Amino acid sequence: MECAGKGSGTRCLGPARKRCGRCGAVSYCSASHQISHWKVHREECERLEQQMRNLDLLNDFPFTFSQESTVQISEKQESRCSFLRKRGIHQVGLWVCECRCGASVTSFGNSRLESDTWNLSNILCPCRGPSSPIAKALCSWKDYYEWRCIPLQSPVSLLLHWPLTVYHSIQLAGLGSLTSEISKLCIHYLGPEKELLQLAVFGELRALFPGVFVQIELIGPAVPHHRDGDKIDLHSYAHCIEQDCDCRYKNENTSCSIGHTSSAVTLQLHRGYYHERFLDISKVCFSFTFFLSL
Template identity: 70%
Template sequence: MECAGNGRGTRCIGPARRRCGRCGAVAYCSASHQISHWNDHKEECERLEQQMKRVDALNDLPFTFSEEATVQVCEKQETRCSFLRKRGIHFVGMWTCECSCGLSVASFEHARSKDDGWDLASTLCPCSEPSSPIKSLCSWKDYYEWRSIPLHSPIALLLHWPLTIYYATQVTGLRSFSSIISNKLIIHYLGPEKELLQLAVFGELRALFPGVQVHIELIGPAIPQHRDGEKINLCSYAHCTDADCICKSSSDNFDRSLGTVRSSAVTLQLHKGFYHDLL
């Protein structure tokens, strides 16, 4: 977590380990940064406090992780590094941040390659259009069956980002009101960090919201300054490793531009800063 007072005149003196004593949702590197940020934070502290009281409810969300895919890790039978290494994806591509050693050296400063993919065979990942229309998805088992992927596939470790977006629309009832969504859905996504190295997985929203133009505003302090305002056009799904797979026929999987992007099922835009500062 980055210091909420970063950029307010003085440089941070270290890691942000000093949390707000009331809400616990923001952290600071020092008492001086906490004091300087209070005028901004006090307006949202009470709201964040109430939200943090319900943070344990996140563990009950159906798309937090896949128990079937990570049972050895969950039961402490093996480490996350070992789990990834056995599947040939340890410290590889989008999987880099999925273990503590990768997260410790990963940098959000570097743009991802347009060819970033799953680093898995086509039978283990959703790299192309689904073979059947989407149905109501209430669990990872539902999703894996719909996408014809075996439950031992590790893709849930990355796909919980787009699947949680899907689930949120189910909970709010938006998917029941086509007149509300129409053909465009705009989402404000706050505080992305390691997601910045896994943006290609958001291409799965093409399958989850067929016929809908999904636009996501990713807002957070972890976004590098040189990527502030960047637009990303996800024209297809993240690729598999099979050389002859149909997913290779799409050459524009991960296009970036700082100007106007052409129409696409899923577009992302990055904004550096805090949500309340951008309002």
């Protein structure tokens, strides 16, 4: 963890090992940096303290991955590369960072437009809107797969755990029952890394929060300098590989485009650390704001 007071004046004296005694969410290299940074940190300390109290609860997510679709990997019967290769998605598009060799040959800094294709048939991925609204809160991958009419052996949970974690966090925060009453939900998403190459999967939030405009502020040092401030509107879902599927016509040139303003899900990229960018982000983020660190 980096010193929260870095860049506020004097140079850091060493590792950030001195945590805030109240919230425990930020650390400092020295008492002097903690004192000098208090005028900034005090604005968010109470909020962070409340979130840290629920840390154990928030770490217990049911949407990390689907054991049904990755049982061979879970039981060490095959490698992640082999798992992806058998399905034709090894080092391809959205899946390029899902194995060690893929992560070593790509970087978000070299990519301007991210892939918006699952590289799967339409029976294996959620390329279109749901056939019915959510009847109850989703509590497991089985619930989700049944609702979206996807077979349990589909590997999409490897990527969909990002939006499903957002969904589950909001349910835990007690906002799930309020989504029918609000028109906009703003989420501060801290520390994105490989998901920066998988932005199209966040389009699934359109199905999870129907009728709600979702704005996600992704903040972290992994965002390249040239992408700082980029705004990405997800007008629909990542599409499948079937040439005659409805999703291809609806999604063509719109699924992960930059510069539009009329989508249901908008992502904004911010390079840096949250304590450095919080004031700028808070000026434009309103309505229900939710803080999420992954």
